[in-house]
Amino acid sequence: MTVDRRQRPQADGGRVVPNYAFTAGRTRSLAGADMPIEALVTATELGLAKAPGMAPEMRAIVEASTEPQSLAEIGALLGVPVGVARVLVSDLAAEDHLAVHLPLVGTDGRPRRELLERLLDGLRAR
Amino acid sequence: MDSVHADGRAATATDVAPGARRDLLPLKILVAGGFGVGKTTLVAALSEVPPLSTEQQMTSLSDGVDDTSVVPEKTTTTVAMDFGRVTIDDSLVLYLFGTPGQSRFWFMWDELARGAVGAVVLVDLRRIDDCFAAIDYFENRGLPFVVALNEFPGTDGVDDELVRDALAVPPGCPLVHVDARDDDSCTRALIVLVEHALARSV
Ligand SMILES: Nc1nc2c(ncn2[C@@H]2O[C@H](COP(=O)(O)OP(=O)(O)OP(=O)(O)O)[C@@H](O)[C@H]2O)c(=O)[nH]1
Ligand SMILES: [Mg+2]
Secondary structure, eight states, rough: EEOOOTTOSSSOSSSOGGGGGSSOOSSSSOOOSSSSSSSSEEOOHHHHHHHGSOOOHHHHHHHTTOOOHHHHHHHHHOOOOHHHHHHHHHHHHHHSSSSEEEBBOTTTTSSSSHHHHHHHHHHHOO | OOOOOEEEEEEGGGOOOOOOOOOOOEEEEEOOOOOTTHHHHHHHHHOOOOEEEEEEEEEEESSSSSSSSSSSSSEEEEEEEEEEEOOOOOSEEEEEEEEOOSSGGGGGGGHTTTTEEEEEEEEEEEGGGGGGHHHHHHHHHOOEEEEEEEEOOTSSSSOOHHHHHHHHHHTTTOOEETTTTHHHHHHHHHHHHHHHHHHHOO
16 A cells, blocks of 8 residues: 555544554555545556556546545545545555555644645635 | 654655655645535635535434434434635645534534644624534634635625624634635635634644
8 A cells, every 4th residue: 555654643643544554564454534535546557557457436536546636536526425435445545556645634633834834825825 | 742754753844855746735624604605605716626526424313303203313314515626736735625514414523624724614694593503613623713704795894893792703713704706705714714723733
């Protein structure tokens, strides 16, 4: 599984990625509650190479994810509830067909200051 | 304690080489408020794609308010949410989620609110009762929020202090005026929210 490496288990952070997400053993997928609705996914090279042989919904997810897509967007794309999208995305991530980019939060469970500052700059530039 | 990289170093803004694409990071802001208050309109005004809709299935104890039965029962509810997307820079993507304001859906808010930058509570001054529950919710959870008065016809010229009193807006919580149809107006509301979140962050 490819997971953005800046996310890591934290003492009391709101967003906790279980340790097994970082292990080489790829038998487990990210548990549902650990992949929030705004989590972004991108197709890996392996995923794009394998896409033609995938089940239609899996293929649709991987091919849409050449541009970053949130779990919410995957759900909307397939017309399925977020919970269903989360299961499909977890399976694809476990096979290294998708990379998952989780939010980065501090120990208070809120986005870190640096991110808020960048968000503010981006909004002011609009 | 600050966030850390997987290898234990503290994460800092200088970790990324100039010109390199930084890691993708999602952010989210919730847009809350009563029925028909302008949530979808605000999300549409800001989003770079037409607002999408997604469904979330929830199991909850029905609270008896909408039921004829007095005995709580386990029910599965499908809740529809609109959302929009705003690309902030080469690595930050902001999602806006319009959250159903009806109180029986609030059990889903904890999951949605986790990790959020904050919330915009939209208010229609002609129907203020609809926003109390949202204000209470975010205040209790300690999530930064702003109260945004959606300027429907006939709601202008109201004194802000009277509104703050009437809505019991907590001291320090910003009150803004928006036209939910107007991109610039909605962007300003988000800026006030993020400034407020920054002022409260450690
Ligand atoms: N005049 C005026 N009309 C608005 C404004 N914002 C929204 N409206 C109108 O109010 C109506 C309801 O707006 P929506 O955005 O659908 O409200 P909502 O909160 O998403 O509604 P629900 O999802 O049904 O709860 C629409 O007809 C909008 O065009 C505003 O700022 N000014
Ligand atoms: Mg709506």
